[in-house]
Amino acid sequence: MEHWDEIRTAYYVVREGTVSGAADALGVHHATVIRHIDALEERLGVKLFQRHARGYTPTEAGADLARVAQTTDDQFSQLGGRLRGQGETVTGELVVTALPSFAERVAPVLVQFQRDHPEVQVRFLTDARVFRLEYGEAHVAIRAGSAPEEPDNVVQPFFTMEIGLYAAPCYVERFGRPTMDTLGDHRFVGFADLRSRAPFMRWQEKHVPLEAVHFRATDDRGLIAAVRSGAGLGFMATCDAHGLVDVMDRQPEWNAQTWLVTHVDLHRSAKVQAALSAFKAAARDWRRDEKGIQLS
Amino acid sequence: MEHWDEIRTAYYVVREGTVSGAADALGVHHATVIRHIDALEERLGVKLFQRHARGYTPTEAGADLARVAQTTDDQFSQLGGRLRGQGETVTGELVVTALPSFAERVAPVLVQFQRDHPEVQVRFLTDARVFRLEYGEAHVAIRAGSAPEEPDNVVQPFFTMEIGLYAAPCYVERFGRPTMDTLGDHRFVGFADLRSRAPFMRWQEKHVPLEAVHFRATDDRGLIAAVRSGAGLGFMATCDAHGLVDVMDRQPEWNAQTWLVTHVDLHRSAKVQAALSAFKAAARDWRRDEKGIQLS
DNA sequence: CATTAGATGTGCGTAGTCGCACAGTTGAGG
DNA sequence: CCTCAACTGTGCGACTACGCACATCTAATG
Numbered sequence: 001m002e003h004w005d006e007i008r009t010a011y012y013v014v015r016e017g018t019v020s021g022a023a024d025a026l027g028v029h030h031a032t033v034i035r036h037i038d039a040l041e042e043r044l045g046v047k048l049f050q051r052h053a054r055g056y057t058p059t060e061a062g063a064d065l066a067r068v069a070q071t072t073d074d075q076f077s078q079l080g081g082r083l084r085g086q087g088e089t090v091t092g093e094l095v096v097t098a099l100p101s102f103a104e105r106v107a108p109v110l111v112q113f114q115r116d117h118p119e120v121q122v123r124f125l126t127d128a129r130v131f132r133l134e135y136g137e138a139h140v141a142i143r144a145g146s147a148p149e150e151p152d153n154v155v156q157p158f159f160t161m162e163i164g165l166y167a168a169p170c171y172v173e174r175f176g177r178p179t180m181d182t183l184g185d186h187r188f189v190g191f192a193d194l195r196s197r198a199p200f201m202r203w204q205e206k207h208v209p210l211e212a213v214h215f216r217a218t219d220d221r222g223l224i225a226a227v228r229s230g231a232g233l234g235f236m237a238t239c240d241a242h243g244l245v246d247v248m249d250r251q252p253e254w255n256a257q258t259w260l261v262t263h264v265d266l267h268r269s270a271k272v273q274a275a276l277s278a279f280k281a282a283a284r285d286w287r288r289d290e291k292g293i294q295l296s
Numbered sequence: 297m298e299h300w301d302e303i304r305t306a307y308y309v310v311r312e313g314t315v316s317g318a319a320d321a322l323g324v325h326h327a328t329v330i331r332h333i334d335a336l337e338e339r340l341g342v343k344l345f346q347r348h349a350r351g352y353t354p355t356e357a358g359a360d361l362a363r364v365a366q367t368t369d370d371q372f373s374q375l376g377g378r379l380r381g382q383g384e385t386v387t388g389e390l391v392v393t394a395l396p397s398f399a400e401r402v403a404p405v406l407v408q409f410q411r412d413h414p415e416v417q418v419r420f421l422t423d424a425r426v427f428r429l430e431y432g433e434a435h436v437a438i439r440a441g442s443a444p445e446e447p448d449n450v451v452q453p454f455f456t457m458e459i460g461l462y463a464a465p466c467y468v469e470r471f472g473r474p475t476m477d478t479l480g481d482h483r484f485v486g487f488a489d490l491r492s493r494a495p496f497m498r499w500q501e502k503h504v505p506l507e508a509v510h511f512r513a514t515d516d517r518g519l520i521a522a523v524r525s526g527a528g529l530g531f532m533a534t535c536d537a538h539g540l541v542d543v544m545d546r547q548p549e550w551n552a553q554t555w556l557v558t559h560v561d562l563h564r565s566a567k568v569q570a571a572l573s574a575f576k577a578a579a580r581d582w583r584r585d586e587k588g589i590q591l592s
Numbered sequence: 593c594a595t596t597a598g599a600t601g602t603g604c605g606t607a608g609t610c611g612c613a614c615a616g617t618t619g620a621g622g
Numbered sequence: 623c624c625t626c627a628a629c630t631g632t633g634c635g636a637c638t639a640c641g642c643a644c645a646t647c648t649a650a651t652g
Contacts, residue, residue, distance in 0.1 A: 001376030002322075004300035004368075020629060026298075029611045034631070046379045047561040051448075052430040053618040053629060059432065059562065060388050061379050068375045072300075072368050079364045080297030083342045083357050092356050134348040136355065152347070265343040266355065316599060325641045330601070349599055349648045 003043075009036040010048055011069030014062055018055035090271045091119040097131040098124075098142035101220045102258070105239070106142060109282040113275060120271065128219075133263040139272050140279070141261040145197050148259060154267045156260045156276065159283040161237050162290065163200045163254040166244040168230040177247045178233060184209045187232035189223050192216040200235035200254040238290075299339075305332040306344055307365035310358055314351035386567045387415040393427040394420070394438035397516045398554070401535070402438060405578040409571060416567065424515075429559040435568050436575070437557040441493050444555060450563045452556045452572070455579040457533050458586065459496045459550040462540040464526040473543045474529060480505045483528035485519050488512040496531035496550040534586075 001007075012022035013033060023030035037056070041048050048062035058066060086092075094113075098106050103126045114122045131137040133153055148155050165178075178186045190213040191201055204213075215231040217223040220240075227234035233247060235254060260279055266272050297303075308318035309329060319326035333352075337344050344358035354362060382388075390409075394402050399422045410418045427433040429449055444451050461474075474482045486509045487497060500509075511527040513519040516536075523530035529543060531550060556575055562568050 001372045002304070004304050004372070007372065008298070008300050018629065019631095030630080031612085031632080032610055035609080044376070044379050046383050047565070050430055050432050050559055050561045051630075053616090055629070057432040061382050064378060064382075065375060068371050072371065075364050075368065076297045076300070076303065079361060080340070082360060083340050086357050086360075087342050134346055136346050136353040263346055265346045269343070314599065315601095326600080327602080327642085328640060331639075347600075349646090351599070 003040070006036040006040045007065065007069050008073070009033055010040055010062065011066050011073065013037060013049065013056050014058045014066035014069075017057075021055075087268070088270050089119075090117045090274050092271065093121045093123060094140070094271060094275055095123045095125065095138040096140045096142070096275070097138040098126055099144060100126040100128065102126075102142055102144075105286075106279075109278055112282075113278045116278070117274060133261065133266075136263075139262065139266055140275050142279075143259045143261050144256050145199075147257075148261055152264045153261050154264050156280075158258040158260045158279060159286055161256040161258060162250065163235050163256060164238050164241060164246050164250050165200075165233055165235055165248040165254075166227055166241045167233045167247045168228055169243075169245055171227075171230045171232065172245045172247065174230075177245075180207070183207055184212050186212060187214040188212050189215045189217065189226045189232045189234035191223065192218045198235075199256055203251070203254055204235065299336070302332040302336045303361065303365050304369070305329055306336055306358065307362050307369065309333060309345065309352050310354045310362035310365075313353075317351075383564070384566050385415075386413045386570050388567065389417045389419060390436070390567060390571055391419045391421065391434040392436045392438070392571070393434040394422055395440060396422040396424065398422075398438055398440075401582075402575075405574055408578075409574045412574070413570060429557065429562075432559075435558065435562055436571050438575075439555045439557050440552050443553075444557055448560045449557050450560050452576075454554040454556045454575060455582055457552040457554060458546065459531050459552060460534050460537060460542050460546050461496075461529055461531055461544040461550075462523055462537045463529045463543045464524055465539075465541055467523075467526045467528065468541045468543060470526075473541075476503070479503055480508050482508060483510040484508050485511040485513065485522045485528045485530035487519065488514045494531075495552055499547070499550060500531065 009022065009026065009032075012025050013019060016022040016025055019033045019037075020030045023033045026033065037049060044061075046061045047059055048065060049056040049058055096106070096110060103124075107124060110122050110124055114120060125131060125138060130143075131141060133141055134150075142158060143155075144161075147157075167175075167177075175186060188204065188208050190196075190204060191198070194205075215226050217226055220236065223234050224236050224240055226232070227236065227244065236244075237256075260276055262272055262276065305318065305322065305328075308321050309315060312318040312321055315329045315333075316326045319329045322329065333345060340357075342357045343355055344361060345352040345354055390406075392402070392406060399420075403420060406418050406420055410416060421427060421434060426439075427437055429437055430446075438454060439451075440457075443453075463471075463473075471482060484500065484504055486500060487494070490501075511522050513522055516532065519530050520532050520536055522528070523532065523540065532540075533552075556572055558568055558572065
């Protein structure tokens, strides 16, 4: 029971009553219809039709086949409508992945997105490991660092996370503020992973002697907690720094660029497009807010 | 949503997870599978799979399609089993048509056939008009007269209905028995339709003057009733003649040959074959009984 | 790190399938 | 009774779609 096209042909012959009518309805030549029927009967070893010069009348076997094919045709029609519409409606699941560090910034955007599109179910995966878009693990990934260059991934700039060098008030009270020349005299907080590719860490590696880093944390949360406790100077996003002291003029090379990454196969779908535009709108808002803060 | 074969291909890709696996399972080259998927996605305008070097993972659209195609595959498999088995099982309806004259002889055979095959529903159509096998009006037709020669009909001899010339006892008492020379002096019962092609009627036309036919009936039942009432001499089947007087030596040329006719498209099916063998067995029994009667 | 097995993707030649034209047949209608 | 229209059926030519071979890539394994 392979060759579903032949079943479809037989179904149309039952529906139309004649080979010619079925051929017209199918948009093929009537010789093709005859050949399909013959092949199907040959393969099944059962006569599906009684042939006469005025048309084909189905046998019981043919009528049985037509009933099954009828439901199949209906189901496929519905499916076709669903699939075609799926490109234009925003429904189903939206899977977004990001580094845990971005959770606080990204989550509100997703919550708002879900409110705007009540029919989507948002799944937000935060994990240190890199989810693979080409395996369908997520629709949208938020990546940091240099622009990803994997093939089949469409990459768009998201936002630049502004980074500053901060210290707890009690630390400043005790050790003062650093200058470019006195960096080695301060205590720094860094990442445990020495090979971190964060730009501010590259800067730290270059300008701060290794022995000046007295505290190392596995992730940004630990780093922030350490800085807040007065462990030393540490780089972090400006938004995370409330209550801390901005101890040095910000340098653009510290900033971490983030990217919105989608798989090319999913990028065109309306759902992903809607999510991307929501993210980009949020990024615009953030930029405006920062400028507002700067201006004020 | 035409091209059902492509849907089937996509379904197999979802099932197997890889294009190559699907190609093996389908028995085609993997290039064909790729082309089918590409064509289907192109036509639908929706990505069904995310491609990567280790295989194809379905998108939501692909998974949706696979669910529908799964049920379709199941239904088609069942259908295939049903249809293939249909050639070998004896179920469904069996439609037999015959002249009303044959009803009494044929009906018992059909009753027995239904007892032997409890799953068939017998429909026995008796009508003067000729049912057309090529339109699917019946599976088996019982015809009388010269062998039918329509194309696409397979014809087998059924039984020869032995015909005798009979009269009611009261008629014989009054007029005696006819000889070949005194036929014109007797009263005959015939068919109203002068163009009857029954062989005994042809004989009667040839040897009995028209004016000797004093009674004409539309069918054999009327004829028999007339003879029984003493209207005159009449031809009828030996089996219908109980209580009547066999007034003349039977001549073979009176006998009516009957035929079992089936349409070639249905002839090979087990159901029709079973019905035919039941009829032929019955005919054998009848011949044996007649010979037994002759011998006794 | 090199190797290998297994996967996707593409150009090319061929084989299978389709469309066309014509023949043959049936049923309807004047 | 004759004509006409519609349908089935078949041989032939063209074209599509298939299989093959090769290139390329990835992940796993030693």
